[in-house]
Structures are given as structure tokens and as C-alpha cells.
Amino acid sequence: MKVFQKTKMLTDAHLHYCPGCTHGIVHRLVAESIEELGLQEKSIGIAPVGCAVFAYDYFNCDMQEAAHGRAPAVATGIKRCLPDRLVFVYQGDGDLASIGMAETVHAAARGEKITIIFINNSIYGMTGGQMAPTTLIGQKATTCQNGRDPAVNGYPIRVCELLATLDAPYYIERVSTHDVKHVLAAKKAIKKALQFQAEGRGYTFVEVLVSCPTNWHMRPVDALRFMGEECTKTFPLGVFRDKSEGKQ
Amino acid sequence: MSKILLHGTEAICEGAIRNGCRAFFGYPITPQNEVPEYMSVKMPQIGGVFVQAESEVAAINMVYGAAGAGIRAMTSSSSPGVSLKQEGISYIACARIPCVIVNIMRAGPGLGGIQPAQGDYFQATKGGGHGDYHLIVLAPSSVQEACDYTYRAFDLADRYRVPAMILADGMIGQLMEPVELPPMRDLKEIPEKDWATSGHYGAARRVLNSLIIQPDELEPHVNEMQRTYEEIYRNERRAVEYCTEDAEIVLTAYGTVARIVKSAVNELRKQGVKAGCVRPITLYPFPDDTYAACAARPNTKAFLSVELSLGQMVEDVKLAVNGKKPVYFYGRTGGNVPEESEIVAAAKKALAQAEAEK
Amino acid sequence: MAGITVDEKICKGCGLCANACPKKVISISEHRMNQNGYFIAEAVNPQNCIGCAFCAIMCPDCAIVVER
Numbered sequence: 248m249k250v251f252q253k254t255k256m257l258t259d260a261h262l263h264y265c266p267g268c269t270h271g272i273v274h275r276l277v278a279e280s281i282e283e284l285g286l287q288e289k290s291i292g293i294a295p296v297g298c299a300v301f302a303y304d305y306f307n308c309d310m311q312e313a314a315h316g317r318a319p320a321v322a323t324g325i326k327r328c329l330p331d332r333l334v335f336v337y338q339g340d341g342d343l344a345s346i347g348m349a350e351t352v353h354a355a356a357r358g359e360k361i362t363i364i365f366i367n368n369s370i371y372g373m374t375g376g377q378m379a380p381t382t383l384i385g386q387k388a389t390t391c392q393n394g395r396d397p398a399v400n401g402y403p404i405r406v407c408e409l410l411a412t413l414d415a416p417y418y419i420e421r422v423s424t425h426d427v428k429h430v431l432a433a434k435k436a437i438k439k440a441l442q443f444q445a446e447g448r449g450y451t452f453v454e455v456l457v458s459c460p461t462n463w464h465m466r467p468v469d470a471l472r473f474m475g476e477e478c479t480k481t482f483p484l485g486v487f488r489d490k491s492e493g494k495q
Numbered sequence: 496m497s498k499i500l501l502h503g504t505e506a507i508c509e510g511a512i513r514n515g516c517r518a519f520f521g522y523p524i525t526p527q528n529e530v531p532e533y534m535s536v537k538m539p540q541i542g543g544v545f546v547q548a549e550s551e552v553a554a555i556n557m558v559y560g561a562a563g564a565g566i567r568a569m570t571s572s573s574s575p576g577v578s579l580k581q582e583g584i585s586y587i588a589c590a591r592i593p594c595v596i597v598n599i600m601r602a603g604p605g606l607g608g609i610q611p612a613q614g615d616y617f618q619a620t621k622g623g624g625h626g627d628y629h630l631i632v633l634a635p636s637s638v639q640e641a642c643d644y645t646y647r648a649f650d651l652a653d654r655y656r657v658p659a660m661i662l663a664d665g666m667i668g669q670l671m672e673p674v675e676l677p678p679m680r681d682l683k684e685i686p687e688k689d690w691a692t693s694g695h696y697g698a699a700r701r702v703l704n705s706l707i708i709q710p711d712e713l714e715p716h717v718n719e720m721q722r723t724y725e726e727i728y729r730n731e732r733r734a735v736e737y738c739t740e741d742a743e744i745v746l747t748a749y750g751t752v753a754r755i756v757k758s759a760v761n762e763l764r765k766q767g768v769k770a771g772c773v774r775p776i777t778l779y780p781f782p783d784d785t786y787a788a789c790a791a792r793p794n795t796k797a798f799l800s801v802e803l804s805l806g807q808m809v810e811d812v813k814l815a816v817n818g819k820k821p822v823y824f825y826g827r828t829g830g831n832v833p834e835e836s837e838i839v840a841a842a843k844k845a846l847a848q849a850e851a852e853k
Numbered sequence: 854m855a856g857i858t859v860d861e862k863i864c865k866g867c868g869l870c871a872n873a874c875p876k877k878v879i880s881i882s883e884h885r886m887n888q889n890g891y892f893i894a895e896a897v898n899p900q901n902c903i904g905c906a907f908c909a910i911m912c913p914d915c916a917i918v919v920e921r
Contacts, residue, residue, distance in 0.1 A: 249918060317583070324518065324557035329694060426873070
């Protein structure tokens with residue numbers, strides 16, 4: 248008996264991500280969750296600009312490719328017109344927390360009934376390793392080659408904490424992909440968020456810490472360790488809002 | 496049918512609503528605020544969607560989403576706001592999503608002023624954002640036309656899968672005139688969109704995208720877009736002629752300026768000058784056939800383009816006339832509107848210059 | 854009898870599966886390469902597999918099928 252095989256909610260296309268990049272894991276978690284909830288046929292996904300720009304090739308449902316940072320606005324347009332569909336947005340940190348911060352904050356403030364999957368790998372991956380709004384203090388990037396210096400580059404943005412200052416969001420959680428236990432927890436959070444949306448509860452947001460072995464200049468296994476040991480210090484895991492459990 | 500008194504902005508909204516527009520996304524900017532205000536009241540009444548976006552950038556991307564999901568969607572703004580929308584418009588054009596964008600032009604560049612202008616002609620007709628693309632651009636000169644052209648813009652956009660723009664100036668926005676409203680269209684009449692990403696319910700999955708990374712795939716895609724523009728050019732050029740049959744000087748203007756030009760033509764005729772005018776309705780596709788026909792007439796000695804800019808449409812007039820007759824220009828800018836007398840004087844000067852240069 | 858099948862065409866040899874396996878079933882080959890030039894993951898101690906699917910859970914490319 249097969250106890251693990253690829254979900255039908257992912258297409259047969261081979262993922263283009265670098266070896267060991269855990270983007271692929273998150274794709275699988277989102278796809279499996281949608282399939283398990285039986286929402287495949289009413290799902291519309293929004294792909295970002297960044298490493299996940301080809302996400303429209305991978306998710307086996309209707310997809311729109313948005314301009315850089317604009318995915319929450321695109322999702323707003325769809326969800327408001329088709330409120331019974333499942334609308335999910337997949338964005339990286341440059342897309343969501345830098346160029347698209349206005350769209351991010353306002354979709355959350357309006358309480359759009361969408362699900363945002365936020366991939367935080369603390370770097371601009373697709374363009375070759377530039378500093379991101381989430382780059383850790385001291386972390387090297389091609390545009391801060393001696394490491395991020397707060398005096399020059401400021402501090403990383405904690406998006407979950409920032410969105411949790413708003414009244415409207417229904418569910419906000421930060422999870423990680425650095426080991427089996429955390430991947431399973433990430434799956435639970437993503438599925439919960441999608442379920443909340445399907446129930447029409449409100450805005451749901453899951454930040455997922457992901458590794459970037461290529462631009463962190465680490466072996467994939469070392470990148471997982473760095474994520475678990477370092478990234479989680481700046482970006483602590485946990486539930487920041489869950490109105491279903493009265494967590495405001 | 497009876498007429499009712501409406502503002503230009505309200506007429507635009509009614510034209511949209513009556514042809515199935517059920518989603519509006521906007522952001523405040525003078526002088527078009529009455530459009531989002533009107534839509535915020537009307538949309539909920541007819542089961543439509545209104546969202547005041549956080550920016551013009553977000554508003555056009557909400558249109559991308561809604562129109563991509565198959566809903567007739569619209570946004571409106573004024574010049575600086577339309578500049579902000581250009582990114583989204585370019586994506587919409589490449590992904591071939593039909594929608595309607597309203598630009599109630601104000602004076603630029605920069606933050607400019609809030610008085611009427613026509614300085615966005617180049618932006619509207621030549622693409623505006625990055626890449627090879629065009630919009631269908633319609634220019635109303637009355638409140639009735641503001642309603643009718645907006646109505647028509649939705650059909651044109653859907654038919655060709657090309658975004659359409661209503662290019663009006665602040666005067667149209669603020670004018671009040673009697674309007675005969677078209678009947679409310681039954682949404683079931685609007686042809687189904689077999690490309691819409693609407694949650695496919697068992698159909699083959701659909702993707703709307705403007706990323707075509709292989710040169711050998713992007714080139715045929717833009718060539719296909721170009722073929723559509725050529726088809727639009729063949730089918731949709733529209734212009735109105737007035738007294739051009741025997742005219743020695745053919746004036747031309749669009750939007751509200753065309754109304755002043757028309758009265759200038761009457762005044763010139765009264766003074767014994769054989770004047771006429773051409774008013775383009777479609778700015779893209781540009782009705783070059785009308786100008787070429789005028790240029791071919793032996794009685795036509797010169798053209799004069801009158802604009803609320805420093806000379807933008809005049810370039811298309813020159814291309815259409817193709818050197819057969821001299822083309823002159825008279826324009827005001829900064830939010831100033833020419834008086835009839837200024838246009839009369841400019842027309843006489845142009846005619847004299849054409850005679851002298853002969 | 855538990856076991857894994859690696860889709861060798863898709864595998865990128867990142868080693869996250871081998872790292873996650875509690876029974877040291879999987880290893881990245883030092884000799885066998887796929888068409889993309891990646892050394893591929895292979896079950897070197899298949900008899901030890903308990904079908905826990907940790908490897909598949911960590912595989913970013915959905916390249917592993919687990920049976921039990």
C-alpha cells in the first residue's frame with residue numbers, strides 16, 4: 248500500500264527550484280491541503296514574482312500570475328467577485344514584504360477572506376541573492392556583502408507580528424520547514440488557514456520559513472540547520488492570531 | 496425615451512453598469528472622485544463589488560483579478576493615478592484580460608494641476624506602460640457619449656480581449672447634460688469567457704499569465720496581439736466630420752475641445768472662411784482614413800490640430816495626412832482651455848501660412 | 854514489507870531525504886547521475902525501511918513514493 252505519493256493537486260511539471268530549496272515542500276503542503284479539503288475544483292491560485300513565479304505551472308487549478316507584490320490585490324478582485332471560491336496567494340519575502348507591503352497590509356486590514364502563504368527565506372533568491380526585507384542582521388547578501396548592518400540597512404521586518412497589530416485578520420501563524428516535525432506542523436497550519444477560508448471566517452496568513460542553500464552558500468542540510476537555529480531566533484514560530492480559539 | 500440630467504462621471508458609471516460592469520476598484524484623485532463615490536453606492540444595490548483600494552496600483556491589480564475571473568470590471572483615475580496604473584495595464588494587456596480604465600485627464604506633468612487637459616494622449620494611445628501593446632481608446636465629447644462610449648468599451652474589450660480606455664478631460668467629468676440611458680443589459684446575454692480563471696469546476700485548468708520567458712514563445716504571443724490590433728484598426732476606426740466637404744481649413748480636436756472647435760468652425764464660416772472639422776471618436780485605432788480622405792480633396796489647403804497639450808495628437812494627424820497637406824498645431828496647457836476666438840485666429844493664421852508656403 | 858521508490862529523473866540529490874531517514878536507508882550516490890547531472894538518492898539499506906515517510910516529507914521535489 249502506498250503510504251506516500253505525490254498529490255494530484257500538483258501537476259506533472261518538474262519543480263524548477265534549486266536542489267534542497269524547501270519551496271517544493273511548501274508547494275506540496277498547500278496542494279495536499281487543498282486536495283484533502285476537497286476544494287481543488289473551486290480553487291484559484293495567485294503566483295507571485297520571485298522564485299515562485301512559475302507556481303502557475305505547478306498547482307493543478309486555475310491560476311493567475313500577478314505583478315511583483317500585487318498578488319493580494321489580484322486575490323481581492325477575484326474573491327470579492329467569486330466569494331464561494333478558494334483563493335490562495337503564494338508570495339516570497341521580497342514580493343510580499345518589500346514591493347508589495349501596501350497590498351499586503353491593506354488586504355489584511357480589510358479582512359479579505361483569502362489565504363496568503365508567505366515564503367520567508369530571508370533573501371532575494373530568483374535575482375541572485377540580494378538583501379531582502381527579512382535578511383537577518385549580519386547575514387551576507389550580494390547587496391550587503393559584509394553582512395546586514397542595521398546602521399546602514401535597518402532591521403528585518405517581522406510580518407506576522409506586524410499584521411497581528413490589525414483587527415481584521417482571523418488567523419496568523421509562522422511555521423518552518425527545517426525538519427520533519429516542523430514540516431508536519433506547517434502542513435497543519437496551512438490546512439487550517441485554507442479551512443478557515445472555506446468556512447468564510449476571514450483573512451488567513453501563514454508565514455513559512457524556507458531555506459535557500461544556493462544564496463546562503465550552504466549545503467542543503469546545513470541550510471536546514473541554519474534555518475532551525477538562526478532564522479527562528481529572528482522569526483519566532485507560533486500562532487499570532489487565531490480567532491477560532493479566541494487568540495486576539 | 497425620456498432623458499435625465501446627469502454629470503459626466505455619473506454617465507460613465509451608468510454606461511458601465513448598464514453593460515454588465517459588476518466590479519469597480521478605485522482610489523480618490525481629483526477630478527474623478529465622483530466615479531468611485533457613485534459606484535460605492537450603486538454597486539452594492541445591483542449585486543456588484545466596490546472596493547476603495549489602497550492605491551491606484553492596487554486598484555488596477557484588483558481589476559486584473561476580477562476581470563481575469565470573468566467579471567466585467569472597471570477602474571477610474573486621473574492622470575497621475577493613471578501613470579501609477581501603467582504597470583498593471585501592461586500586465587493586463589499581455590495576459591489579454593478585457594477591462595475598462597477611465598482617465599479623466601488633468602494637467603501635468605508631475606502632480607500638475609487639477610484643471611482639464613489632454614496631455615495623456617501619448618500615454619493612452621501608444622501603450623503607456625512597458626512593451627508592445629495598445630489599448631482601445633475612446634474619447635467622449637459630451638455626457639451622452641461618456642455613457643455610450645463606456646457602454647461600448649466593455650463590448651469592444653471583451654470582443655478583442657484588449658483593455659479599453661475612456662479618455663476624457665475634467666470638463667466632461669464635471670459637465671451636466673441630459674442623457675438618454677441605455678437599458679440595463681441582461682448579464683446572461685454577455686458571451687461566456689472560456690479563458691476566465693473562475694475556479695474551473697471540472698473543466699481543464701486555466702492560467703492567466705504575462706510571463707513568457709522563451710523568446711520563441713513570447714514573439715508569437717506579441718505577434719498575435721499585434722494581429723488583434725490590426726483587426727481592431729480595420730474594424731473600429733471612428734470619427735465624425737463636420738463641414739469638411741468644401742473646407743479649405745480642416746480643424747481637428749477630440750473630447751470637449753471638439754465642441755469649442757465646432758463653434759469656431761461656425762464662426763469662421765460666418766466670417767467667410769471655409770472651415771470644417773474632424774473629431775476622432777477612437778483615438779486608438781486612430782481614424783487615419785478620415786484624415787486621408789480630407790487630405791485628398793483638392794479644396795483642403797491645411798489642417799489644424801487643437802489640443803489641451805503641447806502637440807500630441809497632431810503627430811498622428813501628420814502620419815495620416817502623410818505630407819499631402821500642411822498640418823499645423825494650436826494648443827493650450829496647464830489647465831487652460833482655448834476661447835473660440837483664439838481658435839478662429841489660429842485657423843486663419845494656419846490658412847495664411849499654408850498659402851504663403853505653397 | 855516497507856520500501857521507497859525514488860523517481861530518479863526528478864531527484865536533485867539534495868540529500869534532505871537521507872538526512873531525515875532515521876534508519877540510514879537512503880544515501881546520495883557517489884557514482885550514479887541522472888540526465889540533469891545530479892547524483893541521485895538511492896536506497897542503500899532497503900531492508901531497514903520502516904515506511905515512516907520522513908524522506909518523502911522532506912523531499913522538496915515529490916520524488917519519493919513510500920509503500921508499507
